[in-house]
Amino acid sequence: MNDPGLEDDIVDASNQVSENRDKAYTDEEEEERSFLTPARWWYASTAFPLMAGTFGPMASAFNICALVEDWRVEIPTKGTEEHGLDIQDPEWLIAVNAVSLVCALIANLALLLNMARRVPFKIAQPVTIIGFWLASILLIALIAVASHRFDAPGIQNQALTQAYYYAIFAAGLYQLISYLMCVTVYGAYKDHYRKEFRLTVAQRTLMLQTIAFLVYLLLGALIYSKIEGWKFSDAVYWADFTSLTIGIGADYVPRTRVGRGLLFPFAMGSIIILGLVVSSIRSLILDRGKKKMSARLTEKTRLRLIKEIDNVVHEKRRLRAHMISLDKSTAQTLAAKPGDDKFAEMDRRQAEFEAMRKVQERATTERKYMSLVVSTFAFAFLWTIGALVFMKAEQNQNWSYFESVYFSYTTLLTIGYGDLEPMSNSGKPFFVFWSLLAVPTLTILVSDMGDTVVKAVKDATIWLGEITVLPSDEDSTRNRLKYGIYKATLGKAGYSHSYLKDVEEGSGIDDGEQELQPGLARLFGRHGRSRPNRNVRETGDRVAADFERSEKADESHARKHGERSEEDEHHYRHALLSEIRKVYADTTAATPKRYSYAEWARFLQLLGEDEHDSSYHSRAIDAERGSSTEEGPNESKQEATFSRKDEGKDAEQKKSWSWLGVRSPLMGDKEEAEWLLEKLLQRLEQSLHGEGKEKEEGVKQETQNHHRRKRSHPEAAEKEADDGTSENTVTGTRSQGGQKGTSEGGGHHD
Secondary structure, eight states: OOOTTHHHHHHHHHHHHHHHHHHHHHHHHHHHHHHHSOHHHHIIIIIHHHHHHHHHHHHHHHHHHHHHSOSEEEOOTTOOGGGOEEEOOOHHHHHHHHHHHHHHHHHHHHHHHHHTTSSOHHHHHHHHHHHHHHHHHHHHHHHHHHHSSOOOTTOSSEEEOHHHHHHHHHHHHHHHHHHHHHHHHHHHHTTSSOSSOOOOHHHHTHHHHHHHHHHHHHHHHHHHHHHHOOOHHHHHHHHHHHHTTOOOOTTOSOOSHHHHHHHHHHHHHHHHHHHHHHHHHIIIIIIIIHHHHHHHHHHHHHHHHHHHHHHHHHHOOOOOGGGTTOOHHHHHHHTOOTTOTTSOHHHHHHHHHHHHHHHHHHHHHHHHHHHHHHHHHHHHHHHHHHHHHHHHHTGGGTOOHHHHHHHHHHHHTTOOOOSSOOOSTTHHHHHHHHHHHHHHHHHHHHHHHHHTHHHHHHHHHHHHHHTTTSOOSOOSHHHHHHHHHHHHTTTSSSOOOHHHHHHHTTOOBOOSOOOOOHHHHHHTTOOOOSSOOHHHHHHHHHHHHHHHHHHHHHHHHHHHTTOHHHHHHHHHHHHHHHHHHHHHHHHTBSSOOOOOHHHHHHHHHHTTOOTTOGGGBOOHHHHHHIIIIISOTTTGGGSOSSOEEOTTOSSEEOOOBOTTSTTOTTSSSSOHHHHHHHHHHHHHHHHHHHHHHHHHHHHHHHHHHHHHHHHHOHHHHHHHHHTTOEEETTTTEEEBTTBOOOOTTTGGGO
């Protein structure tokens, strides 16, 4: 039978599997480079663009406030500046202000389209930098002119309005953004990262959400300025403290029925949009930023430990086990000299593993408290410096510094008593700018306190309850006290309870929505969905279980026919599938799963390594020297964590690695279960690809034989077709009388 194009399809499928495997290795190398990249370049590649995406729209909103109102007022007799009469601005000031706003809007649009991957980096970034810089220069020129000899003729008492101060904030933000983006472009063209923004979905939408919030704020201010008869800048001030749920009140509260009626949808909408902005800020700072900081602290702690081990080995010094709280036996094993047969290879590897665990714990603790210190300092700076500015701005109200500190504190915590409020033309714009800065600052501070102070109080409360009156698994007061001592001393005294071990290992399964792992979706024929539910996960697990049972059946079939090689292949795939299902369940655990050394040894053996075999391993010192001197910093990525077959060669290439080395499975941004799942899936793909190549060769040979017989004996070929004998080109086997045959060794999976 003639099947044109069949061979091409099989070859394309084979190439696709190979391309997917190569892409997986490329992604792994990219992840390693990202993990080892210094934190300053992470800020340049990710944090700075997102800061520009947040402050850019804010600066443009301030620019609009500076454009729509006059910059001068006449102070009435026995009056104050906040009740002054407007003095019309000259046309040149309005024109220059408008040009500045247009430049800023173009820059914001270029940055937004670049984040959305609609405009290339090399085009969008020059437009962004030049646009913000020009907008800043034009505003600075206007501010300089307005600060000297800008008085209107014939008017004695004059003052600058809120529009002037909004222009100052806009100009300062424009300058800051342009310099930040210069650093981003510099790092990209120095090849410290790609010339594109590699951002998550939440981070990509941060700028759009900020724009939506500010547009909503300005539109609300415009509507209420008409309804309540306020100036636009005063309405912006009201919309700001209303959206942030501060509620200062006093002179600016809705007094009309229409204004009070519209407050219901306006306040609810502003809270929703603000929640989206806070969520994206959390993704930027709390998720990505903390992970990057933890990675760098892990790397620094690891290098300190390796240096200490190096000094011990070569200078015969004593290893300071207390540096990362190592136990005595682990420290002695790490300090053993190369060639010392006192410790078995498995013991040495386990010592490295336990040391790496201590490195992770120390880095995590340092990261938590360092983040708490930084966020606390940011909050204190915003609080005290803001109070100082309010004291200077509200001289007409004779605020003392203590009153300013009191006002700043109640405002930052959104208490808003309303007994004090800024009334000057400089105080109100600063309040808007200052309160908007408080949103990310407090978000970060609350999260850091949740990781440290709040967690400590929570643990102490649970501990107190467990040893007193709350329900507990301990049957007596004595056992409760022992357990309490164990918890209070961080496991140094007392004893561990069984359920505590389960919690620490993260055995719980999160019933929330989880996304199907892409590798599982590809192997088991399911497409990943953005919002799958439990039924989808159960279906994927059921498909994987069917696949596992099929491999087990094929293994039994091969064993009965004495085909040892096929039996081993099916047994190996059956074991892989069994572990994949278990590891996939661990990826959905509420607490990230951390495997013991015995579990890692089993996984590594399944992936082609043996922890007893020293040929796969290197000592931490040698691994570090090899990656930093022999290969160079840009070539260390070529070191393979596991042996893998080079597609162009028959021999396997192996490079040794250490648990304390750069290529350790415990190093990287991924959780252990995710890392293992990807490795196991890669191995399964390789195994299936090997079987697919064999079947492809069989299909080609059968097809060629069929065409050869057809050319040599066309009558026999036609008779063969009439008799119902056909070539099964899918499985590479012959079926008789319409009964489809199956190839030996799991043709079902192809």
